[in-house]
Amino acid sequence: MLFIYILYIFTFILAPVISNLIIENVIFQSYKKYLIGFSIFFFIHNLFWSFGYSIQGNFPDYIIFSLEYFSVCLWLLLGFRVKKSYIKVLSILGFIPVGLTLILASFFLIWFPPITQDYIPYQNYSFGYQDNHYQTRVFVYGFVTFVDTKYTFQTYQVFENVPIEYHLDTTLLSSIKNSFVYALKDFNVRITEYQGQKQLIFSSGKSFYTKNIIL
Numbered sequence: 001m002l003f004i005y006i007l008y009i010f011t012f013i014l015a016p017v018i019s020n021l022i023i024e025n026v027i028f029q030s031y032k033k034y035l036i037g038f039s040i041f042f043f044i045h046n047l048f049w050s051f052g053y054s055i056q057g058n059f060p061d062y063i064i065f066s067l068e069y070f071s072v073c074l075w076l077l078l079g080f081r082v083k084k085s086y087i088k089v090l091s092i093l094g095f096i097p098v099g100l101t102l103i104l105a106s107f108f109l110i111w112f113p114p115i116t117q118d119y120i121p122y123q124n125y126s127f128g129y130q131d132n133h134y135q136t137r138v139f140v141y142g143f144v145t146f147v148d149t150k151y152t153f154q155t156y157q158v159f160e161n162v163p164i165e166y167h168l169d170t171t172l173l174s175s176i177k178n179s180f181v182y183a184l185k186d187f188n189v190r191i192t193e194y195q196g197q198k199q200l201i202f203s204s205g206k207s208f209y210t211k212n213i214i215l
Contacts, residue, residue: 016098080092135165137156139152149182153171153202187203
């Protein structure tokens with residue numbers, strides 16, 4: 001939780017401030033090629049991520065997206081120094097949501113504990129199907145004062161020889177709407193085939209949920 005907290009502060013609060021300090025105090029022209037190189041890396045990462053492929057685990061992607069946001073702040077602030085008026089206008093329009101995000105992020109610092117529940121897996125479950133390896137990450141969102149508890153199950157195909165995973169499915173369940181109650185010791189996830197259709201099955205005690213998937 002501490003790592004996510006630090007990353008949250010750096011990304012949405014410190015990144016715009018640090019970017020401004022860098023632009024104001026560093027002769028950035030000589031370092032511009034490095035920023036271009038990182039931007040190309042971020043583009044390639046986003047391209048693979050849009051097709052479901054990412055580095056194994058949640059934290060590497062969190063770090064990459066954080067640094068990407070930092071680079072966006074740098075590019076927007078660099079735009080203010082360009083003589084062409086339309087680039088300055090685009091930079092201003094681009095920095096408006098950054099400023100609003102900074103304000104909202106500062107406010108939501110007090111709500112940090114519930115926010116992190118959506119980003120830190122409560123438990124990971126590994127299983128196999130037809131010689132392939134899979135992992136389901138469970139995210140639990142709920143407090144003793146909440147009537148409903150919500151669960152997010154993210155399932156990935158994990159490749160053994162490379163640190164890459166493929167996002168297979170995200171399933172959202174509710175203790176009230178879906179009558180699904182997650183229990184740490186009784187939970188099980190598996191892939192089966194029924195009448196030619198692949199199915200992802202979540203079970204926990206008496207709770208049971210089946211979802212059709214495509215492998």
